[in-house]
Amino acid sequence: MSKRIGFYICHCGTNIAGKVAPGEVAAFVSGLRNVVVARDYKFMCSDPGQEMIQKDIRELGLNRVVVASCSPRLHEKTFQSACRRAGLNPYYFQMACVREHCSWITADPQRATEKAKALAAAAVNRVNHHQSLDAREVKVHPDVMVVGAGIAGIQTSLDIARAGHEVYLVEKEPSIGGHMVQFDKTFPTLDCAACISTPKTVAVSQSPNIHLLTYSEVTGVTGYVGNYTVTVRNKPRYVRQDRCTGCGLCAEACPVSLPNEFDEFLSSRKAVYRSFPQAVPITFCIDKKDRAPCGTTCPAGINVQGYIQLISQGKYREAVQLIMERLPLPGVLGRVCPHPCEFQCRRAEVDSSLAVRDLKRFAADRVDLDELPVPDIQERSEGVAVIGSGPAGLAAAYFLRLKGCRVTIFEALPVLGGMLRVGIPDYRLPPDVLDREIHHILRLGVQVEKGKRLGTDFTLDDLRRQGFKAIFLAIGAHGGVKLNVEGESTLSGVVDAVEFLRSANLGNRVLPGKCVVIVGGGNVAVDAARTALRLGCEKVTIVYRRTRGEMPAFAEEIDAALEEGVDLDYLTAPVGIVGSNGKVTGMKCIRTELGPPDESGRRRPVPVKGSEFVIQCDAVIPAIGQVAETQYLVDAGLEATRRSTLVVRGQTMQTTAPDVFAAGDVVSGPATVIEAVASGRRAAEAIFMFITGADLDGALPPVPESDGRTPEWRTIPRGIGRSDRVLTAHRSAREARLSFDEVSLGMREDEARREALRCLNCGLCSECMECVRVCERNAIDHSMQEVTQEIKVGNIVIATGFDILNPAPLKQYGYGRLEEVYTGLEFERLNNAVGPTGGQILMKNGNRPSSVGIIHCVGSRDVNHHEYCSRVCCMYALKYGHLIKEKVGHDTKVFNFYIDMRCFGKGYEEFYRRLQEEGVTFVRGRPGEITDTAETPEEKGRLIIVTEDTLIGRRMRIPVDMVVLCTAMEPRANAPEVARIFGINQGGDGFFLEEHPKLGPMNTATDGIYLAGTCQGPKDIPDTVSHASGAAAQALALAARGKVEIAPTTSWIDPDVCAGCRTCIKLCAYSAIDFDERKGVSVVNEAVCKGCGSCAGFCPSGAARVRHFTARQVFAEIEGILDDVV
Secondary structure (H helix, E strand, C coil): CCCCEEEEEECCCCCCCCCCCHHHHHHHHCCCCCEEEEEEECCCCCHHHHHHHHHHHHHHCCCEEEEEECCHHHHHHHHHHHHHHCCCCHHHEEEEECCCCCHHHCCCHHHHHHHHHHHHHHHHHHHCCCCCCCCEEEECCCCEEEECCCHHHHHHHHHHHHCCCCEEEEECCCCCCCCHHHCCEECCCCEEHHHHHHHHHHHHHHCCCEEEEECEEEEEEEEECCEEEEEEEECCCCECCCCCCCCCHHHHHCCCEEECCCCCCCCEEECEECCCCCCCCCCCEECECCCCHHHHHCCCCCCHHHHHHHHHCCCHHHHHHHHCCCCCCHHHHHHHCCCHHHHCCHHHHCCCCCCHHHHHHHHHHHCCHHHCCCCCCCCCCCEEEEECCCHHHHHHHHHHHHCCCEEEEEECCCCCCCHHHHCCCCCCCCHHHHHHHHHHHHHCCCEEEECCCECCCECHHHHHHCCEEEEEECCCCCEECCCCCECCCCCECECCHHHHHHHHHCCCCCCCCCEEEEECCCHHHHHHHHHHHHCCCCEEEEEECCCHHHCCCCHHHHHHHHHHCCEEEECEEEEEEEEECCEEEEEEEEEEEEEEECCCCCEEEEECCCCCEEEECCEEEECCCEECCCHHHHHCCCCECCCCCECCEHHHCECCCCCEEECCHHHHCCCCHHHHHHHHHHHHHHHHHHHCCCCHHHHCCCCCCCCCCCCCCCCCCCCCCCCCCCCCEECCHHHHCCCCCCCEEECCHHHHHHHHCCCCCCCECCCCCHHHHHCCCCCECCCCCCEEEEEEECEEEECCCEEECCCCCCHHHCECCECCEEEHHHHHHHHCCCCCCCCCCCCCCCCCCCEEEEEEEECCCCCCCCCCCCCCHHHHHHHHHHHHHHHCCCCCEEEEEECCCCCCCCCHHHHHHHHHHHCCEEEECCCCEEECCCCCHHHCCCEEEEEEECCCCEEEEEEECEEEEEECEEECCCHHHHHHHHCCCECCCCCECCCECCCECCECCCCCEEECHHHCCCCCHHHHHHHHHHHHHHHHHHHHHCEEEECCCCEEECCCCCCCCCHHHHHCCCCCEEEECCCCEEEECCCCCCCCCHHHHHCCCCCEEECCCCHHHHHHHHHHHHHHHC
């Protein structure tokens, strides 16, 4: 079929004809190939202009049409519709832009006309190669999603819901209302912001057509106009919305105070909170981060932050109960724990770590365990034998008994406590503390048999015959390690440290000798040395083969030993024990130096030749290690390692005998008390699962391990004040060495609470469970998990709002440095009745200001920050002036520093005049500096605004008590991520880009996605509401049609050519391309594709192409220009 082209050029009044000669262009085009008719007309977009085209198509048999006029963005669809009405496929139409590209860019009519000819020739040449394309229709899902529940999102949702459509309103905060509910009054009517917003927020909550998804975020969008699938992540509130009544008892009980972001950090709130009293929904929310590092570091998993917060509030009983959820020995661990938690405490980044161990001891010492209620135990028939009453055994017995098991402890010694009793001296762990906590365990119904040694008095089989379903071995490591030097086994006066301490702790406090040498560098060595001093030894020396810094003993214990008079001879190794008449007379030693690291990672001590010497002494106490006595267990069929520790299965603590479990030092070798307690608790879990028939490997929770993810903790507040750590009082060294009385005196109550208040609350919520305890509706659920749901909708409205500029980078204003400089939103909260000052305008010292400076356009109309006008600053500055006069007093001086007053809205100019009549002073000029450096007595102690009044050309220094910065509205910080998710664009100012600033202010480049409110640009409340209703109308128009036409001008990928490199997928701004894993090629979702051509331009293999923009068509257009030029 031959090509018959009609060409039409528009005068556009004088917009085009003022520079381009339309008749000359038409005459030129009439001579081009296949052109049948060429006309010019004053307004081609008018009805007569379109009728002209339609008539020529019918009468002249045109099968191609070219129009040269304004931009295709404005009228391409107009002329395509005209072709369709005349029976011509609309894609046989081509447009040339001669207004924006010719008339509007030159003052030279001849050049404009020549360029118009070239563009017309290009269009004519291109249209010869056009093909018939057909749009397709798809059904539109009737539901709509609105993202953001500020006043714009609320208005949009209500309009759509009232029209009978379902709305999913997604808000990332726990409550709706946006910034508007933070305001006190709204200009110019001075209505209460809460009073006019609450009816709308309540209407949202009560509308049957609105599904409110608060504390939720959109994480992904797939699909196309009319058929979107939106992935929404619902963050856990940890409070059940169907049960919470909003009574607030949880917040009253919560011990954690955090800065209140709703009050712009001018006040504090609890970790369980509701932003403001009228919040919708009324449900409280618990603010959590990852668990604090102190708790994750603790081997027993104690909720350290939780009990510290309870201590800070004087809730000592609750603190102890929280500790005892993970271990039954709070007073013991409050004294002998190596406190690894303190080494991870982030408070050390500010000043020094918290005294966590001392706080635990304080709480334990304040609570009478006998007054704690015995829990209601559901009795079971199964019996468990616990062998050993050290920390692991006591912990296992305690937790097994709480689960209802019949528990019997078998202890070889005449007393309970194991190494806690006989290995740790009384001056560190008083017997009455241990007795009190063991008694509490026995109160639960644990049975005890003392003086019964496994392997001597009974066997494992004996226990089985007695009906015990499981046996737990917690026999510790009570054997000493020998020095293996000459004289050790033949001379009297050599006693192992474990035996020495056991004897002393059991009451046999016999002087080992006048001069004693202790060999070793661990806690046992230091304990032995300090015990020897208390027994009356005249000289006690610790010999250690490495440096002091490498001694494994606690640093504070080493310091205490030195202060009490113990000598420390480091870089010294024993090589023999010398004696006379069968008794020790000295220790032969050699000096060492540190060489390369050994298998433990510590540098190996290397003897120094020729450095031998003898330390005179009459007793030697080796303290170089401990070993478990397990040979009789090996004989009974259990497996042990070369170190004499028992072999157990991974995390289950199960030995090679299925009903026998083991933990503590007998498995790990000598370790800390806290590690033994932790292993005992875990063993109790495994044993309970075993006796109840559960699968140990599948049911037992794994030991927490790092998942490689950087923990998310609370950011340490900037400018937090330094606070010295409370140092626990101790007896003087002279007094301490005279008795076995406890050396550490603990904290006073005021010290403990002050120390607890230093906690940074890294995890926000401390999970102390006080909220659970007081909630009468059982609404608190700390086990809530994040939930992801997919929602199908036809349209999406973005109403994510704006952020307030942080003025701190504008150093001249002193924000963050000068106390009485506030942002506008902070000042709003000062005015609000439920704000930090109860609606009174007060300075931080509690006084009312006598003068206030209000600075306009902070960050707006500024080439260094935001060049645009924020449109609201002038009016809310006027509002502040009125409120200051009204609340502080009409004699208060108020200065407004402005660039230009832009009072454009209804009633705005009248409000401006009212402020002038109220006596507000207006100074035209942007202040250059705010300083507290006084130059006159009048300025002393005040803020001085340095400025110039540009109306009178005079520099000024105006002293005031308070400054309010009217900061710019700016795009949300997450706007780039939101734009990526929804496939929309941002303008140069960072706000979301509309389709057209005048004709399409609610539309975006992605069909079916609209903008509402300030996410599109700065607006006041009336304009925001209007814009939101407009967006609702756009969404409803599409939903009401029930179907939508999808343009065929989309990309496609030739599967025979595609190499599967996925370059196109990375480039696509609209997420319109997927990868077919089975075929190994990229596939275009034509309903989502916008036909931008990025994929086709970059495809290495040439497989990606764009319909209506084929290579032949594009090259023909270029050839048309070149032919005209040549």
